Amino acid sequence: MVYVTPDTAASASPRHPRALWRPAAAGLAAALAGLGLAELAAAWLAPGASPVLTVGALVIDIVPPVVKDFVIGLFGTADKIVLIATIVLVLLLVAALAGILESRRPPFGRLLVVLIGAIALFAALSRSSASTLDAVPAVVAMGVAAIALTFLTTRLPTNAPAPAAQGRRRFLVYTGITAGVGLLALAGGQLSAAATRAADAARARFTLPAASVRQAAIPAGASLDVAGITPLITPNADFYRIDTALSVPRIDPSTWRLRITGLVENEVEIDFAELLALPLEESTTTLACVSNYVGGDLIGNATWLGYPIRELLARARPTSGADMVLSTSQDGFTAGTPIEALTDGRNAILAVGMNGEPLPLEHGYPVRMVVPGLYGYVSATKWVVELKLTRFDREQGYWTPRGWSELGPVKLSSRIDVPREGIAVPAGSVVIAGVAWSQHVGISAVAVQIDDGPWRDATLADAISVDTWRQWAYTWTDASAGDHTVKVRATDAAGLVQTSATADVAPNGATGLHEISMSVSG
Ligand SMILES: Nc1nc2c(c(=O)[nH]1)N[C@H]1C(S)=C(S)[C@@H](COP(=O)(O)O)O[C@H]1N2
Ligand SMILES: [Mo]
DSSP states (O other): OOOOOOHHHHHHHHHSSSSSSSHHHHHHHHHHHHHHHHHHHHHOTTTTHHHHHHHHHHHHHHHHHHHHHHHHHHHHHGGHHEEEEEEHHHOOOOOOHHHHHHSSSSTTTHHHHHHHHHHHHHHHHSSSTOOGGGGGHHHHHHHHHHHHHHHTTTTTOOOOOOOOHHHHHHHHHHHHHHHHHHHHHHHHHHHHHHHHHHHHHHHHHHOOOOOSOOOOOOOOOSSSOOTTTOSSOOOOGGOOOOOOSSSSSOOOOOTTTEEEESSSOOOOEEHHHHHHHOOOEEEHHHEOOOOTTTOOOOEEEEEEEEEEHHHHHHHHOOTTTTOOOEEEETTTTTTEEEEEHHHHOOOOOOEEEEEEOOOOOGTTTEEEEEEBBBOOGGGGGSSSEEEEEOOOTTOTTGGGGGGGOOOOBBEEEEEESOOOOOEESEEEEEEEEEEEETTTTTTEEEEETTSSOEEOOEEEOOOTTTOOOOEEEEEEEEESSSSEEEEEOOOOTOOBBBSOOOOOSTTTBBBOOOOOEEEEEE
């Protein structure tokens, strides 16, 4: 391998200044690779953080209105395309420049790449809705382009006559491969982004059918009037999200099918239109994650619209040996649910609606499972496409061989939401409030302990049902100045008192009492 520095190049051929096009091509290929992989990463991981589009948005933000008006006047509705084309053009010019710089004055080409990457990073993270994942595309672009640039510019052919042809050919091949990878990734990213837009559009066009069985009206007394208390129904946008999907599956509902297979007398297949035509039922159910630590927020409560799974299982007629339904997601995730939990009369449903909307894409659109009383990892398969009747001694859901129990009933628990941990409150009367849940059993009492004082009963809000969390509140009427700890403990309707013994979230859910520290100011 011949490494070219300005000195060796000059001595190899003092009279012929090296051609500029090769380093420029190296810069272009490196930029294509960086940009292509960044767009792919954006499409998969951070829709909305495409470097070209976020830089475009930044440009729109910073150019003076006169320029904006001028451009819009000139190009009309094509202004966005002109903007994107301009950004890409400028980028390619800078890339060519970076290639030339890197070949003559390393590492200035790389520095230029890092500078452009930093602008893209700033553009991605300065948006109001930005999350840390949005940094990924810009960082990918910067890293890939810098590495590819170094790789290619150190393989520039020399002007020495003898091995030159070979070196030139090799350089061309490397540059071609780099550019090709970039173009392929770019195409892949565009296809994937188009699929997302199509799924979004299909979801937006689709209106939920009316429920045949409405959720009984939620009692007015189910929501306590306490400032800062967790809302009784979790808005979709705030609902926790847990899944193994690197990119959210985008399912075209017109191609969606659910198959019921395995130990059944009659295999059943149902499509989306058929599912929607069935009498759908509304039910409010709390969904909790087994990874929710004591006091954590991997739990939410929604009103779901769906069809009872027991009805579909009845059509399939499971054979007597079956004791598990292994549900499979379109992305390969599986959950093993006891048949009993799906057939014992609780609201175990194939859900299509969440709080009056079609399921959001990240919560399983078009169809997911919701089973009251079981942690999500053994029951709540999103993007579900198959229910296989089988046996616990034959198959395992996704998380079981990874250190989690095969059964995952939700444990009795409670949480303090008000006041927030560590918040200073004025002395006098302090309201302490939160939620408690014991799905499928119900909550009968909640008690609060301040410091080492006696346990005192909190007031319970009305219950929606045994399958949802229940709000509670306790007013500490004579809060004295100083630092205090507050603990909460729930009792379920069967008389079980929440244990103070702590257990880790693995293998089947945390236990222990939620405790907060509170400083009361004098
Ligand atoms: N397809 C699929 N479904 C899944 C999962 C997953 O990883 N993939 N995770 C499960 C887990 S662990 C939980 S807690 C719930 C979370 O559902 P949510 O993201 O709608 O809150 O989904 C369940 N369904
Ligand atoms: Mo979970």
